[in-house]
Amino acid sequence: MNIHDIRSQFPILHQEVNGKPLVYLDSSATSQKPIQVIETIEKYYREYNSNVHRGVHTLGTRATDAYEGAREKVRKFINAKSTQEVIFTRGTTTSINTVAASYAAANLKEGDEIVITYMEHHSNIIPWQQVARRTGAQLKYIPLQEDGTISLDDVRATITANTKIVSVMQVSNVLGVINPVKEIAQIAHEHGAVMVVDGAQSAPHMKIDVQDLDCDFLAFSGHKMCGPTGIGVLYGKKQLLENMEPVEFGGEMIDFVELYESTWKELPWKFEGGTPIIAGAIGLGAAIDFLTEVGLDNIAEHEHKLAAYALEKMATVEGMTIYGPLDPAKRAGLVTFNLADVHPHDVATVLDAEGIAVRAGHHCAQPLMRWLKASATARASFYLYNTEEDIDKLVEGLVKTKEYFSDVF
């Protein structure tokens, strides 16, 4: 993996922000896009923009081939058995909401349980709160260990014969921990529950094989993996998807429409009501080509090294608190932190003046923030285009931040 080659393919990285070269450390929020993705989307709009699955004209056929071609790329990317198991959605949030509104609403009743963890993103909490409210099912949380990891003993203690759904993020957007979703899926299945994996922070960064994980559903977003915003994926096992009702009704998803009754198209289209996100899907396909060419294993290794380097260097800054496990082996490529008495917003503002983009806030994980006893934190997240030099600049920026505010503290 040649980092300079990779960086040269991301036009946005080569600019100054506030008079300093941009150091982009916010890829967990959204990744930057390589030129291949930008050009693929542009080419679609310039050369063959057309609606899909209708009409017989040439552009329509080209658009349909590209859209369905992107579905095959996704299938291969996650090793699904069939493209019928790959549904295009607006993103991870929509994917999880689809499982909640369709599968969960139809299959859960009072006395059933939904199991999630304390570290989930709001998008993997609130849909289940809503299902629990509507069906009378109970929402339960797997607790966290001191270092923010999950123990399988706690998983076994939380999942019971009444558990119908287990939904867990594969990589935490705050703690950076990699959760043992394969083992959790096995425990869920032993109790007759289905396993939902929130792959928003894992799909961009590591090889995912849905057959190996044996998860029942997987949700992820295109924009965090070099693709455009507004496109995401819901993978589901065919036998489950076949028995689920669509959530959105209208054009594109129907078979026959009578005056008072209608029937649905077969999978996956019955879940894709309305004109689909054509440019988004084609752009995601290009992103998958790009990531596959670089190699997911190479990307994971690169980020792992960066995380280890960052943990070591950031720990040298006086007053630094790092959240999550300090053992780099347990981590993906992000570090969430607080700097002494300086509020993370203030940290982010001073870093921004140095051209360094980090995230500050509660990271859409308020229950986890309460568990961490922090109202807000700052986060630096890495991707394939980041370098050790970026981390050096971050650490320099943090030292400057500390000095800048030291007068007043």
Add this chain to the structure above:
Amino acid sequence: MSSNLDALYRRVIMDHYKNPRNRGVLEDGNHTINMNNPTCGDRIQLTLKVEDGIVVDAKQEGEGCSISMSSASMMTQAIKGKKIEQALKLSKIFSDMMQGKDYDEEDVDLGDIEALQGVCKFPARIKCATLAWKAMEKSLKEKEQE
């Protein structure tokens, strides 16, 4: 560090952050309002004692960054003893100031508040500065309708 940053983090702001004025909850307050900024987690609780159309006392409590907390501190300082309409006028002035507009400072003493002027150059931070003011405005407008 840039001069913009120095304009943002003026000494008086940091002083209000480290030594917040009117911190706490008014035991004999007759109006309480909670507000938060859901995008970043900042929150404020404001208690006011309003008598005969005058803000007799005000206290604030909450958590957030230097800008939101110092702004809350300055805001309570500024409105204490003011008539409701004067407090609301201050709020309007502050809002204009945050948007980088010219503001009408005749007949009002802005005091420390002017130190927050630099925030308007940092669009991402304007919401931090306005949180306490929005709480005050909402609270007093509700009061007026009673």
